[in-house]
Amino acid sequence: MDRLSVNKDTKVSLKKDIKLVYKRFGPYVKMHRWQYIMVLIGMVLAAVGSGASAYVVQPLIDKVFSQKNEFMLYAMPLALIGVFVIKGVGQYMQGYYMSYITANTNKLVRNLMLDKILSFELGFFNKNRSGEILARMNDISTVATFATNHIINFVSICLTTLAYGVVVIYQGSFLAIVALSIMPLAIIPIRIIAKKLRSLANKSFTTGVDMSSRIFEILNNIEIIKASSGEKIEAKNYREQSELLFKVSRKSTRVELLTSPFMEFFGSVAIAVIIIVGGIEVLNERMTTGQFFSLLTAMLLLYKPVKSLNGSFAMIQPALVANERLSQVIDREPKIVDGALELTTPIDCVEVKNVTLQYDDFTALKNLNVSFKKNSVTAIIGKSGSGKSSLMSLLLRLYDPTEGEILMNGNNIKDLQQKSFRDNMSIVTQRIFIFHGSIAKNVAYGLEVDEKRVIEALKQAQAYEFIEKFDNGIHTILEEFGANLSGGQRQRIAIARAIYKNPDILILDEATSALDEQTEEALKGTLEQLRKDKILIIVAHRPSTIEIAQNVLQMSEGQIINYWTQQEYQQARQKGKITNEDIA
Template sequence: MKSFATVIPFIKKHKWDYIIGIIFLLAVDLLQMIVPHLLGSVTDLFKSKDLTPKVLLTYSFWIIGIAILVFAFRFIWRMKIMGMSRLLEKELREQLFAKFLELSPQYYNEHKTGDLMAHATNDINAVRMAVGPGIILSVDASFLGISIILIMVFTIDPKLTILALLPLPVIALVVSRFGKVIHSRFLKVQEAFASLTDKVQESISGIRVIKAFVQEKEEIENFRGENLRNFKANMDMIKIWGLFDPTVQFLAALSFTIALLYGGIQVIKGIITLGDFVAFTSYLGMLIWPMMAFGWVINIFQRGSASMERLNIIFSEVPEITDNYADPNITVIDGNIKIKNLTFSYKKGLPPVLKNINISLPKGKTLAIIGKTGSGKSTLVNLLARLYKVPQDTIFIDGHDINEIPLKVLRENIGFVPQDNFIFSDTIANNIAFVNEEPLEKIQQFATIADVHKDIMDFPQQYQTIVGERGVTLSGGQKQRIAIARALIKEPKILILDDSLSAVDTNTEETILSNLRKYMKNRTTIIVSHRISTIKNADEIIVLDNGEIVERGTHEELIKLKGLYNSIYEKQQLEDAILKEV
């Protein structure tokens, strides 16, 4: 199957583990095929009254010896083949996780978390089953089936064998037809599970909103709908599998019936011995397993193929943002930023989010960006960190097109605090020293600059306090300040604050800005804000509206223009006055 091409290199790399495992698997099959012959011989000796206690003991020892060897060999092949399938599962998960980190942010805007989680759980497990139990069943069933048929033909009775195996072509046809349906329905099962997972993840993430708006019953009903879809998809799968298994069993039972009727007549006529008939029925009983196993093999491989197809779609995804044009000679940046005629839209065909942006920001200066919601402020700073694909020859740092700067160099030298301050479920110290392990003194130093040190010291375990998922145990202002400390501890050449002081009061804001002015003296700073108090001391302020720069200058210059900036300023002044009166 083409879908399994991704795992072929792994199988080649570990071919000797598979070969050794298959050799011991075949050895087990050979040993098991000796037992019916021994039972047939004992039956004939018993019938002829030549069976003595000594002979019976000898046969018993043979059977016990075979059982011991089967036990040992089976352990070896399980460790080899099943062990390799578990190793592949581990490597696929690591490969998938690495791919997730490689993909651009835009990919996650278009794909749901639950679906991606389903790839990492159900899909990888289905592939593991295919390259573990699937290989075992296919080799075991093929070798055992062919060997048993040959033994039955050449050592017992060819005609009896042919008659008993008449249902086999019908079984092959049933397996082929059912396999295609199983593949299709398993894809639907995986899709339904992904949708269900996404619903659960989204509801848990938004639990506070659900409770605040008293939407528990509605969410339960929504979940029931997704759960019902998942149930129906699985029931459709169970129905086809429920029909498949009994059908194969029924056809296998026909083989036994033919063997019983025709073989019994052959014994009565003296054409074959009773021992041969016992051995034949034992072999036929062993042949039922390969017949059934072929069904399982088809099911497992179809499931694995369906899941591998889903995984291959992700593995073949080409990241929007790469180092294809990077110059390896660029190893450091100073922080001189120039933007020339930048026009940007998220996708072809969509209207531009930014239009004809021109900015010149020398190293050590502070640029502030203000504008209405949706004016393109966050998009602009995201482009500076190359979180979206930047058009060629539009953004330059130190004279280099930003696409020529290796991503690692660029992002290591940018301290970026986005609007959504993500805090990991870890200690506060580890959240601040996220990039590198740092001594506590240094962590405290940057926490002080971000004016969050006092808050942290009030916690029972101080810097070793473990915060809840996404920092749920912290206030909005504490999360913002911890995120600022995390950006500053990198000692970046460029600092970007995207509305990162919106949750702190004006006094705290002034303290942080004062600390930043000292710390960022020879570094470049870009501040995005809705509050004029945050940006009024910037070297240059640009006002965005509908993706265009409509005003630019210092605070005093923009006030004199009596334009959009002045309008925002007057409204905020009025709001502050009203709040003071209240």
């Protein structure tokens, strides 16, 4: 499964889906057992406090108001304060430890999810929009909150209900059974509502994904949008999606809120029955007034936990759907699996053997055979779309060949630990990654900052002369995407980063396109020096860059059509066999 999808099936299989949630979140529940014990203690305190608060109504009315007992007049309010303090402490403990469990689970699953996403091959990112992936990150909190709270909500409600139930039954058993039996009837409409909520949760997710993906696209292409006066079209499209989301959310609120009137109705019927049946019992002196009011208070208090049980049923559907979506990411296996072998020697030879690469049905590279050796500079030329970048991606194992193999120092790179060879490779492409941070940190990305070496790398990349002019030099803060730099300056920082790593293989994939001729000429001198002990590959687009290469490889439609020495290449150029148009 390359493309993430949303399951449109609205068939409700609560039991199976809840099982899936606990299969995923069970370990996190187990891991927090001590916190759960604290929650449980808090819960017992709160439940005892709640039950006792209903119970004290009876002696208050019977002893103080009916029998005029003065001692009880002072004792009862004190007891009441005590009972509420116990309840308060219990609720605090329960709330504090519960939110700890939820927040910690959220954190751990988020980290796991990012590790997983980072382990995926490039193809996954090409096929899925950023908004789609981000939305699945946001799903975590919905499921984690549900998974960690649901058990405890359930236990809490059962305990509180039990405590009230004891009071209710103790104060008048016949009456209690009548009243308690009406309450569960309210659960019936919930199952009908659950089905509706599931399809609405899916719809709202898909619309949300479209919207956040669009925002990403707008932010990443703002220059083009403005230059093409696309603001109005973007705003119009976004408004339409916003409206759709608004409608879906209104609909789900309507459905969700239906539980409330149902509950109110069943609750009022239960209370009405208690008043009539209990009133008759009191009038016939089979029950004291205190017992009656204590029972009534317990019933009114019982209403809240039963209502919240219903509330948590309404939460189940969005959480189950969210679990299904995030499982698509967490359970997905990366297509590029790391090898076991660590490459410990410097890379001195890369061989591409009978390599074919297919993107879905499209064959981008066909049966390639070429090798790159230490101390050599190879230029790759070819028209746009001929497969130059695809070949470079294969060397980094961003994709695996569909057929054939890539060998590094004689080892198939599939058998090697990716980090062990990527740590010794640098690539500069036209897509330049600059993050918000100092120039020094941008250059040393992923490595310790050594200021001297940073300056040296910047000098080699012909970047230091403009950085020197900044007030803060290499400590100048760069904006996201390098917005405060020119295209050529960004490219030179990226080249400095590649040099700073001191790699065995340096790949420049159209990395100098934004440089003026003079800077490029100066950079050529640097590359001449750098070639020593390195494999240098330059995907070239200017005839002047090709001059430093010993070998020139020409690609066309995914195939190597020529492999020349520099001399042969020059002769081919002179004879007009190769023109500027052949160099993309």
